[in-house]
Amino acid sequence: MVASAQAPLATVSVQTEQLGARIPEDFVGFSLEVSTAGQGIGAFGGSTSESRARVAEYALGTPEAPNKGFFQFMRNLGPGILRLGGNSQDNTCWNATAAPHPDWCKGELRIGDFRLYSEAARASGWRLILGLNLKQNSSQWALDELTHAVAKEIKPDEILGLELGNEPDLFSRAGSRPGPYSPADHVKDFLAYAEAFRQNSIAKRYALVGPATCCKWRNAQDLGTFIDGVGASKLKLVTVHSYLLTTCGGKQVTIAELLAPELMTRFNKEAESLVASARARKVPIALAETNSASCGGMPGVSDAFAAALWGLDSLFSAAEDGFSGINFHFSYRPGGSSYNPVDTYKAVDARRKQQGYQNVAKPLYYAMYLFRQSASGKHLLSLTTNSAADLRSYATSECASCAVNVVLINKDVSASGRVSVHVSNRTRRAELLFLEAPKLDSLSSEVTYGGVQFDSEGHIPTPHLEQIEPDPNGNYQFNLPNAAAALLVVPSPKQR
Structure with missing residues (x-):
């Protein structure tokens, strides 16, 4: 792309002298319902889009296929990390007939x-x-x-x-x-499970995580009550949920609301206090x-x-805020x-004459993939x-003398318009890749990563990379379209 002579849309200056926090290698993950049953929420009553013409199947498939x-x-x-939880976690039951409240079981795990x-864990790593x-x-x-299904x-x-539990x-x-049900009451219920597991020779080998709070308890004080009440030594990981927008009750959400700077400011403010409480x-x-809206x-x-841009910004923001991982x-x-x-x-898999699947990478997945390529395991x-x-930018590197990745959203x-990026102590030819679509409301069929797309089996061709030479002042300049994110890879000064 040829940069114009107009004033730049943005100027970005990256400092490479000091490395910041390292993003965990397994930072990116999914949160999946344990079952398609027991969702506990009704159908959306608003407008429809082409992606809703068919109802999606369970992502993992079936035990038989x-x-x-x-x-x-x-x-x-x-x-x-694949989290298996959601509303179905507490609305679906193993051995439902033996459950204390079988009428609460909206589905059954087998x-x-x-x-x-x-199999999902083994196949994916x-x-x-x-x-x-x-x-x-x-308990x-x-x-x-735990002993007759999980352990076996x-x-x-x-x-x-x-x-233990989802959104208590x-x-x-x-x-x-019975109301009112307080964080202290929840601690008692959690500890009853923890103590029963500790006394069982099979169950005690598993670590515990929680509290998986979403709403009125998603604050530093109540999170502290949970950690202190259960005991930090009993917890492998603290988990919280976040949906800053909602379509519950037929509420509407616009692209402008999803991309508004105020939304990410609110996200970071809430994250700061929660992370501080855990740390x-x-x-x-x-x-x-x-995810984008509950x-x-x-x-x-x-x-x-638009969800790809929101998701990419959310991933980097969560990493900067100090979360150990994020599950969409x-x-x-x-x-x-x-x-x-x-x-x-x-x-239908005609060749094998058995059930098959068509998988469609949505825009959000492309954002997760770009983050993996540019940030996971890096500083x-x-x-x-x-x-x-409203342009967001982030930079990462594996080491002080390594290549630098600059992501502009x-x-x-x-x-x-034109953007200008300067990376200290880096003046070699760089490579540029775009995650883009014609419009912010473009759907999956129009989204490309370096000009290519994922197929149904999760494979993607080699993306197209542009070569970018720095100007005499060491600035990398290129045009950034409206519906786009860019990854600029600036090589190490030692690289040949």
């Missing part, structure tokens, strides 16, 4: 489901956060699932930790706990469930290219979901950005 294409989509993101979880039902509030009943089908080293701050609203107690904290997202927004959620609500990173549909670098537009609803 695992979705190997989806496992490839997982592998593309490197080592990761032994094959756990075999499928294990990911570890699992496996959710157990806390709503039933019976002995949960132990039966999933190897211990495939499990990062067991997550909503338990009283759902009628599963003060020396426990890592993960954003274990998040209740399945907004058609034409959550499944559009999949929903299987009636009528379909708009925010799944990958949608899966039934297809953050400090930089300054000057722009009147154009979240502005209308601006485009």
Whole structure:
């Protein structure tokens, strides 16, 4: 791309002298329902988009026909964490007839489901956060699932930790706990499980994670109450959820709202206090469930290219804020979901004459892939950005003398133009790649990563890279379109 002579849309200056925090190698992950049953939320009542013409199948497939294409989509993101939880975690039951409240069981887990979880872990190289039902509030009943299903089908080293309950701050609203149900009450329920597991020779080998709070308890004080009450030494990981927008109750969300700078400012402010609370107690904290808007997202927004820009900014922001990882959620609500990173549909494998799958990489997945390529396992670098537009920029490197990756995200609803990037102590020819679409509301079929796209099996051709020479002042200049993010890779000064 030839840069124009106009004043730049943005100038970015990257400092390479001092490395910042290292982003974990397994920072990027998915949050998946344990089952398509027991979602507990109704169909979206608003507008529709072409992506909602078909209802997505469970991403992992079935125990009889695992979705190997989806496992490839997982592998593309490197080592990761697959969280199995969501509303179905507490609305679906193992051995439902023995549950204290069988009428709360909206679906049933079978032994094959756990075999499928294990296959996903083995095929992808990911570890699992496996959710157990806390709503039933019976540690002995949960132990039966753990000893007769989990332990028999999933190897211990495939499990990062067991997550007890999903969004317990909503338990009283759902009628599963008498109101008021406080964080202290939740600690008692959590500890009852923890103590029962500690006394069991099989269960005690698994680490615990929590509290998986989403709403009124998602604050530093209540998080501290949980960690202190349970005991930091009993927790492998602290988990919280975040949805700053919602389509619950038929509410609408626009692209402008999703990309608004104020939304990310609010995200960072909340994250700062939560991370500080966990760090003060020396426990890592993960954003274990998040997406663009709760209740399945907004058609034409959550499944559009705007979600890729939001997602990429969220990934880098979460890393800067100090989270140990981030898991984008999949929903299987009636009528379909708009925010799944990958949608899966039934297809017939004619060659093998058996059930197959068609997987569709959504715009959000492309953002996760770009983050993996540019940031996972690398150190953050400090930089300054000057722009009147809503443009976000980040830089990473593996070491002080290594290549530098600079990511620019154009979240502005209308601006485009020339950008100028200066990287200290780097003046060699760089490579430039674009994640782009014609418009912010473009859907998957129009999204490209370096000019190419993922196929149904999770494979992608070699992307196109532009060669960029620095100007006499050592600045890399190029045009950044409106609906686009750019990855500029500036080689090490020692590289030949």
